[in-house]
Every structure is written in structure tokens, then in C-alpha cells.
Amino acid sequence: MKPLQTMSAAAAPVLASAASTQLAIDWEDYVGAPRYRVRYSKYSSLKKSTYKRVYASEIVLSKLKASTKYYVRVQAIRDDAKGTPLSGYSAKKAFKTAKKTKYTAPSKFQAKASARGADAIVANWGFDAAGRRYELQYATNPGFAGAGSIVTRGPSGVVQGLAANTTYYLRARSISVWGAVLSGWSAVATATTRTPDDPRARPLQVASFNVRNGTIASDTGNKSWAVRRHVVAAQLRDNHIDVAGLQEAEYTSVVGADGAWKHQFQDLLDLLGKSWRITCATSADPYCNDPATYSVGTRLIYNSETVTLRQAGFYALSLRSGDVRRFMVWGIFTQKSTGRDFFFANAHLDNSKSDAGFNQRITQSHQIVNEIAARNPRNLPVILTGDMNSQKWRSPYNAPYRVYSQAGYVDPIGNPDKSKVAVNATTEFRLHTEFDSWHSSSTKPTARPWINGINVDYIWVSRAVTTLDYETVVNVNDATMKYDGPPASDHHMLRAAVLIPG
Structure with a gap:
């Protein structure tokens, strides 16, 4: 048998x-x-x-x-x-299966010509919930004959490739992930394409990213740096980042992807490719081994194919007893596509929830504002990134946010204290801003029922800088609201596309 x-x-x-x-x-x-x-x-x-x-x-x-x-x-x-x-x-x-939801037509629909080009219009409408998809339709006639459309993953959309100096009619409706219609159309808005006020400006892609210390012994499996470093590098590379402010990109050595011991930040640079640089490096000290360049994990990295570093430095922030050393790092860059200079600063502030921590963040924020002014005598346009360890529900208030706002810097998504709607937002387009900038889960990010999540990470810009896009980079499945693959860190990368003024 x-x-x-x-x-x-x-x-x-x-x-x-x-x-x-x-x-x-x-x-x-x-x-x-x-x-x-x-x-x-x-x-x-x-x-x-x-x-x-x-x-x-x-x-x-x-x-x-x-x-x-x-x-x-x-x-x-x-x-x-x-x-x-x-x-x-x-x-x-x-x-x-999902619960049965009654979808209403998008509200507060508006559209305008985009600063990104003479062929572009941007539209925004009221936020409903995370994971929503929309069809944004456009045509040159009010009957929408011969209309085109795009699909967006949130209450914002940019239509490009349009005819110059032409009036378009636009509207939006909710759709499923399969394209099934879920709601009626929004009200119709009109916008006319036009040459931007600064036609020579070109988008600069910037980021703030707390990549999490790669030397934490308890981080195993998908939480380990050996897994996460590839996701971190992919997010920076796939979003075509030009300059990124990193936090927790440690000086302490890790076993690199090539098997050699190296600084955590160097391992990331090697994965990004030969064009990537770090501001602390010099020809005499390419790996930032000199103690005089030590800034813990607070680092600035950049793509030398798209920007040129002109000057760089760092500043040691005041230290609360018992805390790790905190720094602001800075660089002056030239955008190669435009020849325009800009000042970029990055910081990681005190993380204590105590009164002493609150007061320390006030002090450190003022130090950052003052150091930028001292190092930027030409009054160049400023981009300020960082993990400020403070958010809009922090009591008694979000101290760094208030200090930077009073100094004249702009939060492009408009996310001030206790806000549930965007307040004086300046970004043309937004994506996934309803997600918190940090999380404690390896499977599911936290999405809020408001247009802006709870952020401890920020991208600030000076008033002369135009923000085209602002994104909380979350690789999430819209149906399950869970991560597609391992998360890059316990923080999400923030990305912004900005225009540096001439």
C-alpha cells in the first residue's frame, strides 16, 4: 500500500x-x-x-x-x-467588511491657480475622515463636456498639464478604492491658469525625519535598524528629497548594510548613494569623526546633485540636568536649478513633560531663533525642521510653536494649540496630514478626525517661502488603515515642496 x-x-x-x-x-x-x-x-x-x-x-x-x-x-x-x-x-x-457609511458631497470646495506653473490649478475642500478617496473633475465648460479627472487620497488635489490662461470648472466627489461613486458632486469652483508671480522658482523638496536611534538593543525584527534603514532610505529617495533634517541619526556605530561598522548616519548615506552628503563632513574628516563636529543624532543631509552646501555649523542648546545633549545644526545652501540661496536649520528639543522640560523648550526655541538670526546676516529664506517634542495638546501650551510663530516663521498646515481645523494654512496641497507625526504601533498609525494630526515634528518656513505640498509620509492601506510593510521609524517623515524666492 x-x-x-x-x-x-x-x-x-x-x-x-x-x-x-x-x-x-x-x-x-x-x-x-x-x-x-x-x-x-x-x-x-x-x-x-x-x-x-x-x-x-x-x-x-x-x-x-x-x-x-x-x-x-x-x-x-x-x-x-x-x-x-x-x-x-x-x-x-x-x-x-467596512461599516455602511453615508457619504455627503464634499463641502467648502475651492480652487485657484497654482504657484507651481502656468499649467496648474490646485483645489481643496472640507476634510471628512482619514482614508477617503476623491475624484477631482475639471473641464473648460460648466457642463463638464469632455472633462478630465484625477483621483486624490485626501481633500486636496493638483491638476497639471492644463492650457495656459484658461478658465476651468472643477468639482469633486467621494469614490471607493475601486472607483465606485459614493457621493454627489461638490459645488463647482472656477479658476484660471496663469503665469506664477515667480516663474523662475523651482520646487525644492525638504524633509524632517526622526529616524530613531539604531542602536537600541530591544529593537528587534521589523523595529531593528537592519530592517528599517531600507525603508528610511526608500522614503527619502522616492520622494526626491533635496535636504533633510534628521533626528536620532546617531554618531554611535551600527553594523552597516555592507557588514562594516559605521556611524548610523553614514550607513544611511551609503544606502542613499554617492551624491548624498552630510554637512559635518569635510575633505579632512569625511566621516565626521572629529569631536568638534559632534551633534549627537541631529544632522543635516543633502543631495549634492541638486543643492550645493556653502557653509555649515551647529549650536549646542542649553541642557537640563538629566537630559541628553541637544543641538541645532544649520547650513546655507544653493539650489542648483535656480541659483538661489537658503538657510536650513534642524533641531531636537528636550523631551520631558515636566515643568522643567516645558521651560527648557522655551529657552531652546529662543536660542534657535537667535542663532538663525546670528548665522543668517543676509536674511536668506529659512527652512526650520525638527522634533520639537511638543504638540498642540501639551499643557499649558505648545511653547516652540508659539516662539517660532512670534519670530515670524510659518507652519504651512496651520496646526496651532488645540486646533481641530487648519488655521491660516499656506500649503497649496496636503496629503495625510490627519496622521500624527509619531506613533507607538508597528502595525497601524494614528489618524485623527481632524485635518491635522498631533505633531511633535515640524517643517517651518519664513514668510517669503511658498509651500506647494505638505505631506505626512505614511505608507498606509486606505482600507485597513494599517501600514503596508514595516514602518520606517516611530516617527513619520514630513515632506514639503517649497519655492525659494529670488
């Missing part, structure tokens, strides 16, 4: 997205399988199952009940009438 042979199981399904009546399911290919059988049921025992056959390793299950858990298994099969099994069934996974 021949022994029974068992087939290997198919890969377990994963949720790609969920709606009130649909689940999009995905799974890894089973080698050599031409088709798959998908079995699903509302019952954990899989009684009263429904079966579907598909050729691709994905399926959208439709006509489901809202707010209901479904149990799903997958099996590889032959492409024959019986669906002869090629594998065992996968592990059973449970996925829940």
Missing part, C-alpha cells in the same frame, strides 16, 4: 482593501497553478461556504454584508472541469 502523499498548502490570503459590500483579497502565487479556488463564509466553521474560481492570485468578493466578518481560504487547482486540487487549502483568515 502506497503511503498517502500530502500537498503543500497555498499561501494564506491577505486583505488588500475593504468596503461595506466588498473585500479585495490577495495571495502569493502557487508555482505552476493556472487557477485558484476561493472558499468563504460568514461562519468560522466555514459552513454554508461560497466557492469562486479565478485565474489570478486575487479576487474581489462582492455582494457581502456590511460590518461582517468573513472567513476565507484559498486552494490552487487545475484548469479543468472538476478544479482538481494542486495544493492543500491555505490557512483560514478572517476579514471584515
Whole structure:
């Protein structure tokens, strides 16, 4: 008698997205399988199952009940009438449909010509909730005949490639991740493309990023620097960052991606590529080993293909007893595409929630403002980034925010004390600003029911700087609101596209 042979199981399904009546399911290919059988049921025992056959390793299950858990298994099969099994069934996974939501037409819809070019219009409308998608439609006539459209992942959109000096009609509506219409159209707004006031300005991509100390022994698995460094580098590279203010990019050595011991910041630079530099480096000391350049993990890095470093330095902030040393680092750069100079500062402030910590942040913020003024006698446009360890619900108030605002710096997203709406926001376009700038979860970021989340990280600009885009960089699945892959850090990178004035 021949022994029974068992087939290997198919890969377990994963949720790609969920709606009130649909689940999009995905799974890894089973080698050599031409088709798959998908079995699903509302019952954990899989009684009263429904079966579907598909050729691709994905399926959208439709006509489901809202707010209901479904149990799903997958099996590889032959492409024959019986669906002869090629594998065992996968592990059973449970996925829940979304609750039924009543969608209303977007409110407060407005549009205007964009400063990014003579062919661009930007539109904004009222914030509803995180994870929403919209169709933004535009046409040269009020009937929207021959209209074009784009899909946005929030209450903001930029349409480019338009005809110059032309009036456009625009409107928006909510859609699902599959493009199904969920709401009626917003009110119609009009805007006319025009040549920007500063047509020679070009976008400069800047970032603030607390990359988390890579030497923490308890950070294992997806929290380890060995995993996270690739995500950090990808976010900087994929967003075409020109200059980034980093926090916790440590001087302490780690085992680099190439297996050699090196500073954490050097490991990141090596992953970014040969064009990337750090402001503390010199020809005599390319790896910033000189104690005179020591600024703990507060660093400025830049892409030498897009900007030129003219001058750099750092300033030791006042120190509260028991705290680590705190610094502001700065650099004067030239944007190669325009030849325009700008001043960039980056800092990491005291993190204590005590009264002493609050008072220390006031002192440190004033020191930063004064040091920028002292190092910037030409009054160049300023970009100030950092982890200020203070947010809008911090009692008695967000001290650094108040100090920087009083000094004339602008928060492009308008996120002052206890605000639930944007206050005097200046950014043309925003993405994912409803997410907090930091988190304590390895699976799911925190999204707020307001247009701006709770931020301890910031990008400030001087008043003459135009902010085109502002993004909290969150690699999140709109259906599950969970991370797609491991998060880069316990903070999210903040990205802004700005125009440096001439």
C-alpha cells in the first residue's frame, strides 16, 4: 500500500482593501497553478461556504454584508472541469467588511491657480475622515463636456498639464478604492491658469525625519535598524528629497548594510548613494569623526546633485540636568536649478513633560531663533525642521510653536494649540496630514478626525517661502488603515515642496 502523499498548502490570503459590500483579497502565487479556488463564509466553521474560481492570485468578493466578518481560504487547482486540487487549502483568515457609511458631497470646495506653473490649478475642500478617496473633475465648460479627472487620497488635489490662461470648472466627489461613486458632486469652483508671480522658482523638496536611534538593543525584527534603514532610505529617495533634517541619526556605530561598522548616519548615506552628503563632513574628516563636529543624532543631509552646501555649523542648546545633549545644526545652501540661496536649520528639543522640560523648550526655541538670526546676516529664506517634542495638546501650551510663530516663521498646515481645523494654512496641497507625526504601533498609525494630526515634528518656513505640498509620509492601506510593510521609524517623515524666492 502506497503511503498517502500530502500537498503543500497555498499561501494564506491577505486583505488588500475593504468596503461595506466588498473585500479585495490577495495571495502569493502557487508555482505552476493556472487557477485558484476561493472558499468563504460568514461562519468560522466555514459552513454554508461560497466557492469562486479565478485565474489570478486575487479576487474581489462582492455582494457581502456590511460590518461582517468573513472567513476565507484559498486552494490552487487545475484548469479543468472538476478544479482538481494542486495544493492543500491555505490557512483560514478572517476579514471584515467596512461599516455602511453615508457619504455627503464634499463641502467648502475651492480652487485657484497654482504657484507651481502656468499649467496648474490646485483645489481643496472640507476634510471628512482619514482614508477617503476623491475624484477631482475639471473641464473648460460648466457642463463638464469632455472633462478630465484625477483621483486624490485626501481633500486636496493638483491638476497639471492644463492650457495656459484658461478658465476651468472643477468639482469633486467621494469614490471607493475601486472607483465606485459614493457621493454627489461638490459645488463647482472656477479658476484660471496663469503665469506664477515667480516663474523662475523651482520646487525644492525638504524633509524632517526622526529616524530613531539604531542602536537600541530591544529593537528587534521589523523595529531593528537592519530592517528599517531600507525603508528610511526608500522614503527619502522616492520622494526626491533635496535636504533633510534628521533626528536620532546617531554618531554611535551600527553594523552597516555592507557588514562594516559605521556611524548610523553614514550607513544611511551609503544606502542613499554617492551624491548624498552630510554637512559635518569635510575633505579632512569625511566621516565626521572629529569631536568638534559632534551633534549627537541631529544632522543635516543633502543631495549634492541638486543643492550645493556653502557653509555649515551647529549650536549646542542649553541642557537640563538629566537630559541628553541637544543641538541645532544649520547650513546655507544653493539650489542648483535656480541659483538661489537658503538657510536650513534642524533641531531636537528636550523631551520631558515636566515643568522643567516645558521651560527648557522655551529657552531652546529662543536660542534657535537667535542663532538663525546670528548665522543668517543676509536674511536668506529659512527652512526650520525638527522634533520639537511638543504638540498642540501639551499643557499649558505648545511653547516652540508659539516662539517660532512670534519670530515670524510659518507652519504651512496651520496646526496651532488645540486646533481641530487648519488655521491660516499656506500649503497649496496636503496629503495625510490627519496622521500624527509619531506613533507607538508597528502595525497601524494614528489618524485623527481632524485635518491635522498631533505633531511633535515640524517643517517651518519664513514668510517669503511658498509651500506647494505638505505631506505626512505614511505608507498606509486606505482600507485597513494599517501600514503596508514595516514602518520606517516611530516617527513619520514630513515632506514639503517649497519655492525659494529670488
